[in-house]
Amino acid sequence: xxxxxxxxxxxxxxxATASRPLEIAFAAIALLxxxxxxxxxxxxxxxxxxxxxxxxxxxxxxxxxxxxVAIALILLVIxxxxxxxxxxxIDRIQPGGVARVIVTGALTVAxxxxxxxxxxxxxxxxxEIFPIATAIYLFLLMLVYGHRRWVGLIVYxxxxxxxxxxxxxxxxxxxx
Amino acid sequence: xxxxxxxxGALLDVSMILYILVGLLLGFLVGAFPGIxxxxxxxxxxGFTMTLEPVQGLAVLLTIYVAAxxxxxxxxxxxxxxxxxxxxxxxxxxxxxxxQGKAGLALTMSAIVTAIGILASLVLFAVAAVPVATLAxxxxxxxxxxxxxxxxxxxxxxxxxxxxxxxxxxGLFGLMxxxxxxxxxxxxxxxxxxxLELVEGFNFIAVxxxxxxxxxxxxxxxxxxxxxxxxxxxLGRWWPSRADFKQSRAxxxxxxxxxxxxxxxxxxxxxxxxxxxxxRARKVSKHPExxxxxxxxxxxxxxxxxxxxxxxSLTTTMALGIPGDSVMAVMIGSMMxxxxxxxxxxxxxxxxxxxxxxxxMLIATILSLGLSLVRMRGMVKLLDVPQSFLWPGILIFxxxxxxxxxxxxxxxxxxxxxxxxxxLLKRLSVPAGPIVLGLLLGPLAEENLSRTLAIxxxxxxxxxxxxxxxxxxxxxxxxxxxxxxxxxxxxxGKRGSxxxxxxxxxxxxxxxxxxxxxxxxxxxxxGMVPIDPSDIHSPAAHGAGSASTDPAVTDTKExxx
Numbered sequence: 001x002x003x004x005x006x007x008x009x010x011x012x013x014x015x016a017t018a019s020r021p022l023e024i025a026f027a028a029i030a031l032l033x034x035x036x037x038x039x040x041x042x043x044x045x046x047x048x049x050x051x052x053x054x055x056x057x058x059x060x061x062x063x064x065x066x067x068x069v070a071i072a073l074i075l076l077v078i079x080x081x082x083x084x085x086x087x088x089x090i091d092r093i094q095p096g097g098v099a100r101v102i103v104t105g106a107l108t109v110a111x112x113x114x115x116x117x118x119x120x121x122x123x124x125x126x127x128e129i130f131p132i133a134t135a136i137y138l139f140l141l142m143l144v145y146g147h148r149r150w151v152g153l154i155v156y157x158x159x160x161x162x163x164x165x166x167x168x169x170x171x172x173x174x175x176x
Numbered sequence: 177x178x179x180x181x182x183x184x185g186a187l188l189d190v191s192m193i194l195y196i197l198v199g200l201l202l203g204f205l206v207g208a209f210p211g212i213x214x215x216x217x218x219x220x221x222x223g224f225t226m227t228l229e230p231v232q233g234l235a236v237l238l239t240i241y242v243a244a245x246x247x248x249x250x251x252x253x254x255x256x257x258x259x260x261x262x263x264x265x266x267x268x269x270x271x272x273x274x275x276q277g278k279a280g281l282a283l284t285m286s287a288i289v290t291a292i293g294i295l296a297s298l299v300l301f302a303v304a305a306v307p308v309a310t311l312a313x314x315x316x317x318x319x320x321x322x323x324x325x326x327x328x329x330x331x332x333x334x335x336x337x338x339x340x341x342x343x344x345x346x347g348l349f350g351l352m353x354x355x356x357x358x359x360x361x362x363x364x365x366x367x368x369x370x371x372l373e374l375v376e377g378f379n380f381i382a383v384x385x386x387x388x389x390x391x392x393x394x395x396x397x398x399x400x401x402x403x404x405x406x407x408x409x410x411l412g413r414w415w416p417s418r419a420d421f422k423q424s425r426a427x428x429x430x431x432x433x434x435x436x437x438x439x440x441x442x443x444x445x446x447x448x449x450x451x452x453x454x455x456r457a458r459k460v461s462k463h464p465e466x467x468x469x470x471x472x473x474x475x476x477x478x479x480x481x482x483x484x485x486x487x488x489s490l491t492t493t494m495a496l497g498i499p500g501d502s503v504m505a506v507m508i509g510s511m512m513x514x515x516x517x518x519x520x521x522x523x524x525x526x527x528x529x530x531x532x533x534x535x536x537m538l539i540a541t542i543l544s545l546g547l548s549l550v551r552m553r554g555m556v557k558l559l560d561v562p563q564s565f566l567w568p569g570i571l572i573f574x575x576x577x578x579x580x581x582x583x584x585x586x587x588x589x590x591x592x593x594x595x596x597x598x599x600l601l602k603r604l605s606v607p608a609g610p611i612v613l614g615l616l617l618g619p620l621a622e623e624n625l626s627r628t629l630a631i632x633x634x635x636x637x638x639x640x641x642x643x644x645x646x647x648x649x650x651x652x653x654x655x656x657x658x659x660x661x662x663x664x665x666x667x668x669g670k671r672g673s674x675x676x677x678x679x680x681x682x683x684x685x686x687x688x689x690x691x692x693x694x695x696x697x698x699x700x701x702x703g704m705v706p707i708d709p710s711d712i713h714s715p716a717a718h719g720a721g722s723a724s725t726d727p728a729v730t731d732t733k734e735x736x737x
Contacts, residue, residue: 016603022604023604026604026606030345034348037352040367041366044364044365044366044367045364045365046362046364047362047363047364048362050362054361054626054629054630055625055626055629055630056362056364057359057361057362057364057366059626060355060622060625060626061352061355061366061367064348064351064352064355065352067348068345068348068349068352071341071344071345071348072345074341075341075342075345078341085338085339085605085671086671087605088672089338089605089672089673089676090602090603090605091395091398091399092399093398093399094398094399094400094401097397097398097399097400098398100397100398100400101394101397101398101599104394104397104567104571105592105596108571108575108592109592111575112575112585112588112589112592115585116585134572137568137572138568138572141567141568141571142564142565142568145563145564145567145568146564147562147564147565152564152565156565156568157568160568160569160572164572164576168576168580172224172227172580174576174579174580174583175583176576176579
């Protein structure tokens with residue numbers, strides 16, 4: 001699968017469009033998260049009460065949570081009552097962009113998951129998972145990003161994997 | 177004298193050359209690839225330098241910081257895209273110069289003035305760091321330190337945010353993240369939910385690699401499109417003539433002055449200094465009409481100003497513990513892991529570090545200048561590296577770098593989570609800088625607030641709350657209120673962060689008009705100067721265009737670094 005689709009030229013130049021629902025959703029989520037944090041802050045278990053004049057482990061989180069709730073509320077009111085601000089400084093998402101990120105995320109999660117099994121036994125031999133998983137991971141990522149030349153698809157993942165394995169695994173002795 | 181000997185002695189190790197060369201290579205690569213910021217690279221390298229001795233680690237990180245300031249000028253000049261946000265202002269005159277067949281001249285001049293800017297700023301650091309630290313050590317107690325942290329976070333919010341409310345929320349989010357883990361005063365656990373990995377709080381390196389590395393990468397994947405722009409390969413003459421140097425002298429001084437001043441303001445980086453320096457130089461120039469058309473004075477002013485911020489930001493970082501820019505925020509995190517806490521007591525405890533830092537940056541600057549002058553032609557080829565090689569490489573090194581900090585996959589998961597959060601926040605115009613600063617300085621703020629509140633009832637109010645505290649808190653309020661007022665006065669569609677508001681609307685329109693004319697010129701093929709800049713028609717006749725170089729719409733990633 002390739003996700004290097006090319007959008008029409010005019011789409012490339014444009015920045016992201018202003019979106020009121022997006023602003024409202026952001027403010028609502030910020031309010032929800034702040035309120036949850038504030039609530040959890042009041043529930044912090046204290047080993048002992050703070051001495052007079054001193055602050056306990058709840059004080060600072062409650063100050064932060066209360067302030068965040070207030071700011072998120074103001075942001076929500078503004079998002080509901082005013083036009084959405086421009087997003088000139090943000091590039092527009094290109095066709096294929098979201099798919100590229102989702103596939104990258106999925107491959108990365110799969111890579112980390114496979115890495116968690118440090119070794120496997122196949123045909124009576126013990127293999128280290130990390131170098132194999134890394135080379136396959138890089139190969140698939142390059143494929144996703146549109147690379148189609150076989151030499152590059154083979155040489156680059158193998159070379160990078162070897163570099164990482166030798167440098168970090170063998171020289172720096174990081175347990176990969 | 178001992179500090180001088182110790183500081184220099186630390187640099188005499190043969191391995192230091194190796195670390196500086198590694199930093200030099202990485203810094204140049206980072207600068208040359210648009211979209212990879214110096215902050216991202218330093219965050220990534222921080223994961224790998226943890227096991228080194230502090231001075232060795234600093235050699236890698238500081239050299240990346242210096243070399244990126246040289247490398248990022250190359251894409252600015254040759255493809256009209258800043259290599260890092262610090263070189264945004266270089267595109268204003270650098271690219272027009274390249275289109276006129278003067279790319280080599282622009283690259284050489286840029287490298288020379290960048291070196292001059294950094295060296296001047298190093299003098300500032302060497303002279304000012306110890307007195308500033310001594311002053312802070314003698315007069316800063318808990319109330320002042322709390323106020324200093326509030327000021328640092330506030331000014332980061334004021335500078336980096338388009339919407340102050342979103343910036344404040346970002347700062348609060350960072351401070352909230354800083355509360356996760358064990359409360360130092362009483363050893364109570366907060367927000368750990370019984371998870372062992374959270375008892376010591378979030379892994380700082382994982383958070384910054386997530387917010388600055390993965391988030392930036394994901395955003396590039398979202399917005400990337402096949403570009404028709406090819407680097408200008410005909411570079412023309414390289415060495416500036418005596419007349420070029422003479423013409424650029426005023427711009428050099430103006431840019432240098434601006435850069436040294438801006439560098440001392442916490443959170444203000446090279447992007448802001450470059451734009452202010454370019455604008456100031458335009459005002460004092462005998463030929464202001466040439467600015468934006470390919471003026472060598474414009475390149476000189478922009479690059480001197482942006483590079484002269486390095487010493488100032490290093491001073492506030494090391495002497496006060498408040499990051500001078502986003503790269504320095506990451507650097508503080510790395511230093512804390514090494515057991516070195518930047519701040520007023522650093523130079524009393526480790527005076528040799530000033531000498532070592534100056535030495536590293538001096539060597540890095542000289543080597544970077546040499547490499548710039550010798551290998552700039554080869555750097556052009558780097559601009560053609562396809563994303564299908566670049567993205568997987570960055571991704572795997574982000575993962576390995578994060579894993580190396582704790583040898584635990586949970587840290588990698590933390591990084592990925594913060595990468596996703598980071599890209600969502602970026603799409604919503606929420607700056608990452610205040611989050612990192614909040615996470616970094618939150619525990620310090622809480623600790624000093626706690627002490628202040630403990631001593632407040634025992635002494636008269638104004639004996640505890642000194643004028644320094646009041647001034648810092650007032651400045652903190654002003655740093656958020658003033659940009660908010662400035663934005664409120666503008667029409668809704670024209671509001672922006674500080675760096676987007678430096679150039680007046682008419683100047684931006686003028687540059688856009690000049691660049692639209694420049695864009696229509698064919699790429700130089702002979703290496704000779706094909707046109708005279710004065711032949712370019714009046715901007716008024718051409719309307720706005722060239723969105724990619726318009727500073728008002730250029731993404732100000734410096735503050736996210």
